[in-house]
Amino acid sequence: MDTPKISIGQLFALIILFVFGTSIAVNYGLDAKKDAWLAILLGTFSGCLLFSLYSYLYRQYPTLTLTSYAQRIMGRPIGWVLGLVLVLYFIYDAARDVRDAGELLVTSVFDTTPIFVLNAVMLLAIAYVLYKGIEVLARLSEIFIVVIVGFGIVGSILVFASNIIDLNNLLPVLEFGWKPILTTTYPNTFIFPFGEMICFCMLFPHLNNPKLQMKTGLIAIIISGVVLSYTIAIDIAVLGADISSRSIFALLTMVSKVNIADFLQRLDPVALFTMLIVDFFKIALLYYAAVIGTAELFHVKPHRRLVMPVGAVIMIASMSISGSFNEHLLEGKLSISNYQVLVVIGIPLLLAAVHLIRKYAGKGNR
Amino acid sequence: MKPKPILLSWLLLSIVVLSGCWNSKELSHLAIVSAIGMDKLPGGSEYRISFQVINPSEISSGIQGGGGGRTTAVTVFADNGSTLFEVIRKITRKVPRELLFSHVKVLVIGEALARDGINDLFDTFERLHQTRLTTKVVIARNTSAEEILGVITPMEKIPADAIEGKLEFSSNLWSENLEYTIDDIIRALVSKGREPVISGVIVQGEIERGRKKSNVEMSRPDALIMVRGLAMFKDGKMVQWLDGDKARGVIKLLGKIKSSVEELDCGSKKDAVTVELTKSKTRIKTSMHNGKPLLEISIIEEGGLVDTKCALDLARMDELAMLEQRWSKRSAEVVTASIEAAQKQKSDIFGFGEALNRTNKLEWKRVQNDWNTLFAKGEIRVVVDSYIRNSGMRIKSFLQQS
Numbered sequence: 001m002d003t004p005k006i007s008i009g010q011l012f013a014l015i016i017l018f019v020f021g022t023s024i025a026v027n028y029g030l031d032a033k034k035d036a037w038l039a040i041l042l043g044t045f046s047g048c049l050l051f052s053l054y055s056y057l058y059r060q061y062p063t064l065t066l067t068s069y070a071q072r073i074m075g076r077p078i079g080w081v082l083g084l085v086l087v088l089y090f091i092y093d094a095a096r097d098v099r100d101a102g103e104l105l106v107t108s109v110f111d112t113t114p115i116f117v118l119n120a121v122m123l124l125a126i127a128y129v130l131y132k133g134i135e136v137l138a139r140l141s142e143i144f145i146v147v148i149v150g151f152g153i154v155g156s157i158l159v160f161a162s163n164i165i166d167l168n169n170l171l172p173v174l175e176f177g178w179k180p181i182l183t184t185t186y187p188n189t190f191i192f193p194f195g196e197m198i199c200f201c202m203l204f205p206h207l208n209n210p211k212l213q214m215k216t217g218l219i220a221i222i223i224s225g226v227v228l229s230y231t232i233a234i235d236i237a238v239l240g241a242d243i244s245s246r247s248i249f250a251l252l253t254m255v256s257k258v259n260i261a262d263f264l265q266r267l268d269p270v271a272l273f274t275m276l277i278v279d280f281f282k283i284a285l286l287y288y289a290a291v292i293g294t295a296e297l298f299h300v301k302p303h304r305r306l307v308m309p310v311g312a313v314i315m316i317a318s319m320s321i322s323g324s325f326n327e328h329l330l331e332g333k334l335s336i337s338n339y340q341v342l343v344v345i346g347i348p349l350l351l352a353a354v355h356l357i358r359k360y361a362g363k364g365n366r
Numbered sequence: 367m368k369p370k371p372i373l374l375s376w377l378l379l380s381i382v383v384l385s386g387c388w389n390s391k392e393l394s395h396l397a398i399v400s401a402i403g404m405d406k407l408p409g410g411s412e413y414r415i416s417f418q419v420i421n422p423s424e425i426s427s428g429i430q431g432g433g434g435g436r437t438t439a440v441t442v443f444a445d446n447g448s449t450l451f452e453v454i455r456k457i458t459r460k461v462p463r464e465l466l467f468s469h470v471k472v473l474v475i476g477e478a479l480a481r482d483g484i485n486d487l488f489d490t491f492e493r494l495h496q497t498r499l500t501t502k503v504v505i506a507r508n509t510s511a512e513e514i515l516g517v518i519t520p521m522e523k524i525p526a527d528a529i530e531g532k533l534e535f536s537s538n539l540w541s542e543n544l545e546y547t548i549d550d551i552i553r554a555l556v557s558k559g560r561e562p563v564i565s566g567v568i569v570q571g572e573i574e575r576g577r578k579k580s581n582v583e584m585s586r587p588d589a590l591i592m593v594r595g596l597a598m599f600k601d602g603k604m605v606q607w608l609d610g611d612k613a614r615g616v617i618k619l620l621g622k623i624k625s626s627v628e629e630l631d632c633g634s635k636k637d638a639v640t641v642e643l644t645k646s647k648t649r650i651k652t653s654m655h656n657g658k659p660l661l662e663i664s665i666i667e668e669g670g671l672v673d674t675k676c677a678l679d680l681a682r683m684d685e686l687a688m689l690e691q692r693w694s695k696r697s698a699e700v701v702t703a704s705i706e707a708a709q710k711q712k713s714d715i716f717g718f719g720e721a722l723n724r725t726n727k728l729e730w731k732r733v734q735n736d737w738n739t740l741f742a743k744g745e746i747r748v749v750v751d752s753y754i755r756n757s758g759m760r761i762k763s764f765l766q767q768s
Contacts, residue, residue, distance in 0.1 A: 107495060108495050109495070111495065124379065128376065168720070168724065171723075171724040172723055172724050172725075172727045174727075175723070175727050239549060240549075240553045240556075242552075242553065242556045242557075243492075243499075243549060243552060243553065246492075247492075253499065256498055256499065256500065257499060257500055257549070259500060265500075266468075
């Protein structure tokens with residue numbers, strides 16, 4: 001089989017873009033109010049642990065994807081069902097992110113455009129990339145990581161230069177103690193986006209340098225987590241914890257305050273662009289994981305034949321997932337703390353446990 | 367290459383998508399709103415909301431020129447309704463175009479409405495994507511917002527630009543006002559440890575004649591919009607106007623002063639020395655002592671001497687030091703007077719409550735619910751350090767030679 005290859009740099013870029021996807025745009029972690037940035041750092045730390053678990057499983061089966069080694073570890077029927085659950089999760093999560101992107105556009109710019117059209121345009125673009133193969137997505141990430149870093153640096157300079165930051169908005173630290181931080185981190189800032197990185201388990205077999213997988217992944221997670229924490233802290237410092245936590249897209253509101261000499265202002269499109277780019281990669285990776293997973297479960301070859309059908313399912317799911325954006329957000333919170341926790345932590349833990357038992361019990365028998 | 371039909375379908379699809387016409391709004395069908403005014407209707411819960419709409423043909427500077435000079439640069443449309451959004455739609459019966467709110471510079475609130483409470487006004491501004499949080503807010507003093515919006519202003523064609531300019535430059539150079547935007551006010555309304563202050567605008571002269579274009583066709587306009595005073599709020603309701611030194615004291619305490627003018631006595635001559643304040647830094651700290659707050663303020667200010675009417679020998683350091691001391695004393699008095707005025711109304715417009723939360727969050731949690739009463743009893747301690755850094759292009763005054 002001619003497996004496409006992903007370089008370690010591309011993995012790095014993909015992880016960073018994936019972590020930023022939606023989380024950088026929304027009022028992420030703001031249940032912890034002024035201490036959201038702390039909750040994110042804590043989430044990042046926990047995310048590193050979770051990533052180590054994913055990496056451990058990968059090292060045991062360096063040539064297989066998650067859905068394949070699930071069957072290898074658990075045996076055909078149970079493993080297959082677990083694989084199906086994972087694929088459904090990928091589809092569900094991709095649909096959520098498509099909806100996020102669509103709602104972002106509807107609420108901020110295209111107020112009379114049907115969300116169906118916006119979602120469809122997004123998905124068609126991604127479907128085209130995936131149809132061309134994962135290598136295309138990986139190469140794309142190398143370009144867009146530069147764009148995003150550029151936006152980030154320029155945006156930061158502009159925010160600092162327009163003198164809208166009031167650090168008093170971040171004080172006092174730990175206003176309500178550790179409790180709100182912990183309840184926000186577990187499960188919110190932990191699962192979203194670090195738990196969602198389980199979709200990378202479908203990607204690892206394509207790495208051209210498996211030895212650096214874990215190190216690169218952890219560095220990428222830490223960098224993106226710190227940047228995320230910084231971004232949310234800036235949101236709070238500019239808008240205050242109250243306005244940030246009530247805004248759906250805090251970054252957009254924050255950037256709209258930038259004003260340099262009455263000349264550089266109304267930078268919302270830049271923020272919008274950033275959000276769309278990072279969301280694009282997040283959807284693409286989840287979408288890809290869903291396609292690969294389905295192909296392996298149902299033995300479809302080549303897997304690109306599934307790009308359109310899976311895309312159609314994601315499309316329909318993104319529309320039917322909820323009746324209003326408010327419901328969508330509430331459902332997100334509920335599903336993270338119930339269903340998503342089980343999938344992204346429960347299944348890998350189960351797999352690792354069974355794998356260990358089989359390894360040592362097997363040795364004992366011999 | 368095989369997948370020609372796919373390629374073709376992509377190209378066809380992109381025609382639909384890339385044209386981007388779905389949300390199109392033609393410029394010729396839009397009416398740009400430069401300012402919004404909100405007033406209370408006497409009796410009942412309805413508002414009277416007015417929109418200052420730009421007449422594009424009057425603004426475009428002359429090349430094509432067709433129709434220019436026919437009307438005033440802006441027209442004010444107003445209607446009644448119980449919410450802003452209702453009026454936005456209702457007003458279409460009077461305005462021949464669709465209103466566009468992306469460029470609203472100023473929100474004017476009538477004094478009567480401000481005294482009645484502003485808590486209910488800002489929700490729509492946050493929700494709609496066209497309106498911006500950076501819109502500046504002012505209170506129409508002694509008059510209605512609708513009247514303010516109707517005044518035609520000299521120098522700036524669009525009256526909202528004129529208000530914005532006056533607000534900006536008087537805040538930067540005179541410092542009895544604040545350029546507070548919608549989000550600043552929301553933050554203050556939400557916070558238990560702070561109350562908002564909003565700058566006032568008045569119409570000087572005859573409002574009736576200010577509405578006509580002829581108002582700007584004379585060298586001394588009949589009516590002029592002027593920025594004046596600070597409205598102090600309590601629980602979302604306006605309670606009092608602060609003027610002159612009291613207003614400046616508030617700005618100083620908020621640390622928003624950029625540049626200002628300070629008058630100092632010189633011997634027996636009152637206000638005989640003028641100092642241009644160029645830099646001022648304020649720190650506030652609140653702590654609780656025996657159930658009473660201690661409000662500590664430290665101010666460091668710098669400036670240069672720009673005018674003197676008395677024979678000062680500015681080459682001597684002790685003269686300068688004496689001036690600096692006098693300045694410090696005066697600033698302390700001004701600031702104290704401002705705090706006392708706010709204490710009288712039990713309204714913590716300075717954010718001393720927030721300062722307490724920053725230094726002692728546990729104590730704050732205990733006292734936050736009756737903070738305003740506690741604040742009124744607070745003990746004030748002001749320390750001011752003033753520095754006169756230069757005296758302009760001369761050292762001694764020519765008055766001293768004669």
